[in-house]
Structures are given as structure tokens and as C-alpha cells.
Amino acid sequence: MALNRNLTDLTDEELIKEFQVSNTLDAYEILVKRYKDPLMNFVFRFVGDRDACTDIVQDTMIKFYLNKDSYREFAKFSTWIYTIAGNLAKNELKRRKRRNLFSIDNSDDERSIQIEDKSFLAPDRSADSEIKNEMIQRALLRVKPVYREVVILRDIQGLSYEEIAEITKLSIGTVKSRINRGRTQLQKLLKHIYNE
């Protein structure tokens, strides 16, 4: 079907159809190229660990490769791949939570990540965007995962409410209220930045 055209010109849905029907690995590779970075960004903001994030995105792509036939044409490919990545990221969080529950010496490490030490931040440095970005990322990790996920998808990844509702399998109303609560939590955690 689309072999006459350049594969890079095809839409996501056309590419996955090509991969499903003809098992064209090039189509798969193009989809991986398109989505590896957005998924990395999403998973990193959600989990907060670069190594774990790379593994999760790798696993997402493996699952995509193995379960390509479970994709249905009526859904958008982006929402389907985001759902896989989101589920794997949530599993990673559960695993970490469990690990922290039964681990004795992990608690100190976790606390060092969570606690902000503003005394070391000079006023000129606190304005520095790098520091600010790190503070935002730390605050983001303190927001409840159910709110964090939708805030990241909306405000960092820039997805529409409909796409988020499809990814999270929630109604649009629930998505909007969760986004609002997530933003409120985040703003409260970062009040020392936004009150100045």
C-alpha cells in the first residue's frame, strides 16, 4: 500500500498498519524514532530517574513490537503508546514503593531527594532557571501520581484533554478536575517561587 511512498511521509496510524500487515521493520523504526523522545520526557517527569526511564521506554517499544496486533485502527497511535508507557511507569513506581517499604536504608536516600534545602540557594542563584527546573521536578515528584500523570501529559507534553482521557481511560471531566488538583498541589509546593 504505502511502499510506493516514502515511509517517513506516512502518519503514525499508516505506519503501524504497515507494520501490522507487512511486518515492515522500517515502519516500526520510524515510529520508535518519532516517539522515543516524547516518551522519555513523559516517563522521566513521572518517575524522576533517567536510568529507570530509559528501561521503561525500551520496554514500551518491546511491548509495542510484540503486541502490535492489539492496536486497533480506531484509536490514535500516540494515545496507545502513551498508555503502554504510562502503565509501565506506574508499575515502576509501585515496585519502588514496595522496595522502600521493606528496605531499611533506602529511606534516607529518599528523604534527601524530597527535602528542599533553600538555605544553600543564594537569591541570585534561585533565579537561575536550572535550579528552578530542578525544584519544579522535585515538586512534581511529590504530587500524587494520579494528578502528576495528567499534569505532565497536559502541561509538559501538551496533549489535549481528549487524548489524556483516552490514555488514562477517564472521562474528560475527571481529567480536568485531576489536572486542576495537580496544578494546585504543585503551586502549593512551589509557593516560595511563585509568591516572590
Added chain:
Amino acid sequence: MGINIYNDEEKQFSKLLNDLKELPRVNAPDNFEFQLITRIQNKNFETLPEPREQFNLIKFFAPSAVVVTVIILLFVFLPGNEQYDNPLMADPPQIVAHSDHENVITDQNINNDRTNKQSFNAARQNSSSSLNAAVNPNDAVVKPSSKYPIFNNRSVALDDYISGENKRRNNLQGNVVKGGEDVPEFDGFFIREEADKNTIERYRALLDSVKRAQAKQDSLKGLKEPNN
């Protein structure tokens, strides 16, 4: 992908949203695709293990604590044999009428020679609605209604019976006495008038002595009259 257009709801978070948008993008490592394709070619599809269902202490202990508490409470508060209240030994429930009020009305009725029975019945109905009155030592305890039928041919009104105006004599050996109202207040009790031999003998001796005295008086009168 959707376009991030801020609406009115998002204005209050505008600074935050701008900062979130400007967060640096995290990209995949350079060898990401190489590693992935290598895994696929080597059929190394081992992914991260699914997290097992977490054993939740709270989920386990909360229902257990409830069950244990219920069992303990059952043992503590279960009534023992010594506390068992035998219904056959218990006093029967008594319904106490507000008899002071009734007595007053009954006295009035006696004085008025039972001319206003209708008002009396009305007063009784009113008084029956106030059955929760305090019990005094002089209060009468009566049953609220008749359990057994009272036969009119065997019944007399108690007030009539006392005042001697009992006009309804029956042919039987006794009378069933009941209250003076139309509505029977209690089952009544049967008065049997049995003959007492001693009393009869005493009365008989009394009558004989009277007769003898009469005869004696007559004979004395007969003796005096010839003299006159």
C-alpha cells in the same frame, strides 16, 4: 498532538504552566535504537517484572481486628444463666387506670342518680387516653377490657346492688356482680349465697323465742281483759 492553549481556568496557574512548558526536554540516549534493535534481533524480550500484589498489613489486620473485637464483646456481654429472666416467673404487665379521676366521676354519678351517663362515658374515654399517669397507693388496678362475655340475664349493676335497687333478679342461685356502667369493666365474680345451718338455727331459735314471747303476751292480755 494537542495544542496547549490556556483558558480562563488556567490563568491562575499561568506562571507555573509557563515554567512547566519551558522545562528542558529529556531525550533518549543516542544508543537507544541500537540497543532496542539488538534486543529484538536477539529476541531478548525480557521486560521489567510486573509488581506483585502488595501484601497490605492494614488490609489484613483491619478485618481481623473487627472480628476479634466482636468475639470478645460477645463473650463479655453474653447473658449468663443467672441473669436469665424466666418469662413464666415475671410479673404480668398491669395496666393502671387513672382511677382518681374515675372515682370522682363515679361519685358524681351516684349523687346525680345516674342521670348523666353519657357525659360519664365521655369522661371515661378522655381518662383512658391518659393511662400513663403516676400510680398512687389508692389507685385501683383493673383490666382494661372484658375477656369473657357477661350474660345480662345473670348480671346486676354493682351500684344498684349496693343501694338495694337491684330490680333484675334472676332465677339462679346467685348473681354476677359487675360495674354500674354499660360497658363492662371486668369479668365479674359470682356470689353464691349458701345456707348456713348455724345461722338458720339461731334465727329459728330467735323466731321461736319471739313467738313464745308473743304468745305469752297474748295470754297475759287475755287474763287482764276479763278484769276490765
